[in-house]
Amino acid sequence: MAEATIVAALRVLGELTNEVAKLAISKFSRLCSTYKNLEANINNIGSELRVMQGFLDGIEMDDQSNKPQVAWIKEVHELANHIEDIVSEFAYLINNQMFDGISVYVTKLFKDPKLLVDLKRIASQLLEAETRLVNLARMKERWVPTTNVSTGENSNYSNEYSYKMAISAHFIDKDQIVGIKNNSGKLTSWLNSKNLELSVISVWGMGGAGKTTLVTNVFKREKNNFDCHAWINVSQSYTVDNVLHNIIYEICKEGQKNSINTGNKDLRELKEIVVKLLKEKKYLIVLDDMWDIKAFQDIRDTFVNDHRGSRIMITSRIANVASLAPERNRLELKRLPELDSWDLFCKKAFPIERNHECPPTLKKWAKEIVSKCDGLPLALVSLGGVLSCSEKTESEWRRVHDQLTWELDNNPNLDPLKNILNLSFKRLPKYLKNCFLHCSLFPEDFLLPRKKLLRLWIAEGFIQQKGRSTLEEVAEGYLMELIHCSMLQIAKKNEFGRVKRCQMHDTVRELALSLCRKENFGLLHEDNNSENIDCSSRRLSLIKLRETFMHDVCLPKLRTFMLVDDDVLSSPLLSMVFDKSRYLTVLDLEELPIETVPNAIGDLFNLRYLGLRNTKVKSLPKSMKKLYNLQTLDLNCSQIQNLPDGIAELKKLRHLFAEVVVDPTYRSFRTCTGISLPKGIFYLKDLQTIQALESNAMVVRELGNLTQLRSFRIRNVKENHSVELCKSLSKMSFLSYLSIYASDEKEILQMEGLNLPQLQKLDLCGKLKETMLESPLFKISGNSIQTLLLGWSQLQNDPLPSLSHCRNLTYLYLKRVYEGQQLIFKAGWFPKLKRLDLVLMPNLIQVEMEQGTMASLEGIWLWELKQLMEVPKGIEHLISLKWMGCRDMPVDFGGLAEGTHQLFHFTCRVF
Incomplete structure (x- = not known):
């Protein structure tokens, strides 16, 4: 794992190789003759690290018998982390002062003695780091045996x-x-x-x-x-x-x-x-x-x-x-079912008991241990074997359960399990190892959301640019590699068939946590004992903590702080973060009940990910403009309505989430609001996501500058915005998700001029003209659209014949779309559709499905169709149907729906 640490150090060294930074270093070297060889020193550090990385790639990292090698790798690991910290700050100080040009930058050096002192300090640390690297290389030659290199006799x-x-x-x-x-x-x-x-x-x-x-x-x-x-x-x-x-x-x-x-x-x-x-x-x-x-x-x-x-x-x-x-x-091979898991475990844990029965006094902890094994046969066999030789007492079995990570590390009887799982980890390419370990910093059985996970990996610096692909596209490739290598498991797919949430097997997670602690990669803290936290921890994920916990901890090297617990006192927490952890890259405070963000956040020069989702924060400080490296700003469901002007200076910002749900019942027209943005933000060329933005004349005019947008939501759109909005949106050749909400249910959305042939997901909420469904947006873009949500269209004519041209739809949501009384889904229509939602159509009295329609449909959701007195006619023709959900339907409808399961195999859920 030390080689992955070196990768991180080499990545930040790369930040000093751009032309502007090299020019600044050159100017700095001339000002300070003591450091005239600074550029050469930086290049030497990179060369030494690359050679060490090559050496580490070729040795067996888990051979604990080679004590000098283990000690030397630990030294390399610590120094690489130290170099990463130094260079991160150095790169920030150089880049952050270069906005006004090199001549102004040099002037700033003379006018700001503190800046000059900081640069001198960091340059001295770099020189010292180079010396330490040279000494480590010599130490390896003197003390570290090389017989364990992969070409040697122990390569197997x-x-x-x-x-x-x-x-x-x-x-x-x-x-x-x-x-x-x-x-x-x-x-x-x-x-x-x-x-x-x-x-x-x-x-x-x-x-x-x-x-x-x-x-x-x-x-x-x-x-x-x-x-x-x-x-x-x-x-x-x-x-x-x-x-x-x-x-x-x-x-x-x-x-x-x-x-x-x-x-x-x-x-x-x-x-x-x-x-x-x-x-x-x-x-x-x-x-x-x-x-x-x-x-x-x-x-x-x-x-x-x-x-x-x-x-x-x-x-x-x-x-x-x-x-x-x-x-x-x-x-x-999937996980063993619960009964088979219990049977296999008992055969190993109680080999001489009659029928391998578990004693009643041990059943609670036996069940917990079997649950930890999560249907993995080798884990069940290994732990069952260990416990077959242990005392048959509740306290002993509880100890094994609570100390499973320690047991994997130290109990030789679990070596078969540990080594089989370790082999899978070692087989991973080095660019995947950090991504895999990062997944263990979430609670047990946690469903990892794909999109957030990818953004976190990018912020951590785990993702390397590949050709013309975006970092997000490369990161998704990494995720799929981990799934295909059986290191992660798919928990849920979206309507497109893409991974929506994934999960780490419990036993694999225990292995990953062991590696995280051993390599000082990170720590998932699940108890109230702050003494268990190493002050050199690079990543910390908190689940539970007591009131005085954060007063006891100093984490000067912390790079990532994630909170997975909303029952936390915020004052000591924020004090620790802002005062003691200046190298933070990821700060995720989702659901923390805080109301303000300290102005000191601007000192977190390395911050790339800031998560304030579901907090009570009402405004952001002006110092936000100093977060030069910020890539993701997640303010969803906070109480922020306006952003400070300084946000427009965050040139690396890629994802902005700032939508607020104002009607959690989703019954009204205006269920969500967006945020007002400063004008300068429309020149942030790296922006890929804005969710969501409040519309006005300036917004729709300037929006066309954001040509890299992939995902965009805009709210409060008026009819007189339509032409300019279509013109701006048509410039976005990468846009795959578009959500447009009118200002109210009477406002007409005139999007007939919009043509986005690459669009995959479309939400339109507002009144539509009858001609809209015949526009290029549906006739041409309809070939690529997979998810379509139409709300409050209030059409007088049946929309289905026009929508049926969207043959690749997998999800169709229709809310107050049609004012008529009957909807007929004809044979051959919507062949790939997996889910259909019909919501709030006050005049609808009949829904009919012809044989051969919606051949792939798995689920139907019916909500507030007050005149629909009978189950959709022909529903028995839907051969793939698995469930039907009903909510706020006529009184007798639930009973009728429950009775349909007698016709064919599917589950009816009535809410």
Whole structure:
């Protein structure tokens, strides 16, 4: 993990390489002859760090037996953190003084002695850091053995436990295997399929999910149905030669083993032998624990297809590797159900008890421990094994539960679990490791919101620019990589099918928290004992704290502070943050009951993310203009209505959230309001998000300057704004989400001139002319729109025939859209629609679904349709329907809706 710390230090060093900063450093060096070599010193620091990073990439970081190496890595880690702090402040002081040009900057140096003193101090610290780096390099040569480099004899250390677990799986008693019956049946049917083509079958899931155990069970039972068979463990450090040698050894009959000499064969000859052995045979080969598609591609040409029903089975933790098999032959192992988890745990924890019954006195803590395992078979087996040898007392079992992170670190009986999970972490590219660890700084079972998570990663500096992609697009790619590597799990998808919330498995989270503490990456604090907090902590996430907690803590190196608890006294908290943690990058005070933000916030020169969502803050101080690095400002549901003019100086601002919900029932027309912005903000070229903005003549005129906007909400739009608003919006070639609310329900939104072919999500709330649905916005942009929310349109004609041209819709929300009495969804309409909401249509008396309409629909929401006395006609034709929700409907409607479940399988929810 120290290599990830170096990445952070190198990133901030990069901030000193832009032309303006280099010019300022040059001028500064001339003013202070003592530091005339400052630019060279900075370059030397970068060079030393890059070499150290290369060295750390090539060693086994978890080999605790090499004590000098462990101590040296800790020194590197601390120095890299120190360099990051120094350079962050140096970059800020240089860049923040450069707005008026280099000549004015030099004048400021002479007129501001404090600034000059600060620059001299930081320059001295950089020189000292370079000296320390040189000394560390010499220390490594003197004291740190290099036999553990990846090219050495211990390079397979990472795979040792994975290999041992694979062997052990072959000797598990079938009576000890739980919850595999259905999956075993699937694999058996795929193996014995009548299809005689050579086919690939894949089983994938997170480490410890039971992939090897499942496949072993099937392999042992079915292998004799094949002419020959082989079980090959493909480790991360595989070689093609070694894999081929093992295949030859496994498929040779006993009499052949000595007759085939593979010792001096080259790669071509080895492949020829494999082809010869497999030719005209029905064979079964298992490639266990494969990490890379290339491993399969390297040997694929040896797998003969003689149309005899041969099969290749692959197990992997990686989704991309699993995709080597056709989708019909892929099996993802999910968590064990609750009953199976309990059964497996009890078999291991109470091996000699009658029927493996758990004593009543232990049941509470046994249930808690099983819950921690979260359906992961290896965790259940490992913890069950540990507890089978412990005292059968409530206090002992409670201790194991409360100290699970410590047990993972220190109990050798849990090494199989720790090392299997560790292997997944070490396999991650270094650019993903910080992102993964960051996810553990949220409470257990917390659903991580995708968009916020990505913005936090960007603020932390974890995301590197790639080509023309935005940082947000790169960050989303990182998130999907973690999901495909089984390090995170999808908890919820949006209507587009994109990840909306994800989750970290409880046992994986315990591992991550252990690594966070060990590497001083961050701390999730869940108790009232401030003594557990290291003063050198870089990241702190608080869940619970007592009144005096913050008085006891000094965190001068803190980079990230996140609050996940709204029951906190604000005064000592803010005092700690602003007075003692000047290097803060992320400050998330969501739901903290504070009313003011201290003027001292301007001293947080490194701040990139400020979260004040759901607070009682009414205004921001003028010092906000000093937050030169701020990227995200989240004021949603605060009480702020105006922003200070200085916000327009925040040149790096990317996301601004400032919408207030004024009607939480969402019954009225004006449910939300936006914020008034200073004129200069329309020249912030990096802005991608504004949610939401109050409209006026100046706003709609200047809005076209924000050509990078991806997501935009505007409120209080008047009819006479429409033409200028369409003109400005049409300049936004990246806009994917647009929300427009009229000033009141009588105001007409004339958006006929708007054409945004890339738009994916559209909200229009206001009166519409009948011709609006025939405009380019729906005829052309309709091909890309996936989510459509129309409110208070008050149309006299049925809107469905026009909206049916939006064939890619996945979510359709219609509120007070139609004044008529009947809506008919005809065959073939809305083929991809997954959710339909019909709300507040006072005259609607009938809804009809023809056979073949909305073939993908999963849910219907009906709300305040006072004249709708019967369940939608033809609802039985919706073959994909899973639920129907009802609220504020006629008295008898709930009973009718509840009765529809007898017609087909779906759940009706009445509110």
